[in-house]
Amino acid sequence: KGISLFVVPQKRIKDNGLSENDVTTAGVYHKMGYKGAPIAHLMFGSNDDCKGYLVGEPHKGLSYMFQMMNEARVGVGTNAAAIGTAAYHASLAYAKERPQGRPIGAKDPTQPQTLIINHADVKRMLLFQKSVVEGSLSLLLQCGLWSDLAHVAEGETKERAELLLDLLTPIAKSYPSEMCCQTTSAAVQILGGAGYTTDFPMEQYYREARIHPIHEGTTGIHGLDLLGRKITLKGGKGVQFLMQEIQQTIGESKNSTLKNLGELLEKALGRVQKVTEHLLALASQNVEVFLADATLYLEFFGIVTIAWQWLKQAVQAQKALVQAVSESDRNFYQGKIATAHYFFEYELVKTISLSQRLTSSDRTTVEMQAEWF
Ligand SMILES: Cc1cc2nc3c(=O)[nH]c(=O)nc-3n(C[C@H](O)[C@H](O)[C@H](O)COP(=O)(O)OP(=O)(O)OC[C@H]3O[C@@H](n4cnc5c(N)ncnc54)[C@H](O)[C@@H]3O)c2cc1C
Incomplete structure (x- = not known):
């Protein structure tokens, strides 16, 4: 009972x-x-x-426990994002100091070496970190706003904030947790061999990031929570509210240079709808098959959610850029817009293969027998 x-x-x-x-x-x-x-x-x-x-x-202990647990889960996501942020800034500082190699095409050995931050591959690893940690922080702030509204607002605003927070708690916990294991690894990589030594803090960040996909519920359990419970909660009202919020941001991106990002996000929303309908149809036929790839669904949903946060940031950055007076402000907003583009081009595209997997009729993981390993 x-x-x-x-x-x-x-x-x-x-x-x-x-x-x-x-x-x-x-x-x-x-x-x-x-x-x-x-x-x-x-x-x-x-x-x-x-x-x-x-x-x-x-x-009734489980529901009492979740009052504490939901807050703790957002806290775990925040911790993961904080570690990822520290690693990002430490590797950024190193990349701006370390000379190694020459620009591709520069063959003159008498010329000085370039700083590693000028290599496209190092910029890719920095953009990966920046896009994940700042995208995560943005979502966590969004959850903080809903959490406040759930406490102080009334009527429909309160209900909306509660449902959105409930729906996205598994993502606010799991996305930063899973991804900051990868971003702290990229931070180690940027330092090369130095990153593997204890002379620099990267190896510690890398080790400390690893607990977050485990405690306060493993990523697997959050996948089951999202697909098995949250998607259909209150007849799917939370998902409807989220889609409205995302559509509003897409609307704000139209008539600007960010229009193409809005279009890419709209297509990704189409994939979310298709995949979700496909999986929910399976729920009544075979619950094991329905939930077999719940972790991948969580990843898929998480990437689309963070893409939304990046479009929101880019829309604001675009407006602020026009009015920015100092060079550092202009650099800050340009950096935000470039990182939004990075996220859409390098991360959001992953939802194409994930949606293919999630709508596939292949049942390998369900049919695999323990004895066959
Ligand atoms: C550093 C640290 C601090 C901690 N702090 C606390 C604390 O303060 N309070 C507290 O109560 N606990 C704490 N824990 C415990 C932590 O919450 C659990 O370790 C965690 O929830 C995972 O549970 P488990 O270890 O029993 O793993 P298991 O439940 O055995 O999971 C093992 C694997 O099986 C998967 N799995 C399990 N069940 C299913 C299922 N039904 N379907 C699909 N896959 C499944 C999991 O996703 C995981 O990959 C802490 C743990 C650590 C390491």
């Missing part, structure tokens, strides 16, 4: 005094990163003398 939530204190009042509540630490885990956080294995009631106190009503 559902699990219940208990508070289990370390000590409790017994015989008019404070006594141990039979909660013991079995050991501290030795982890890959996050070494400053003492993650411990707790044991409850080894001597049959542990008391827990019921919170609220029996069998």
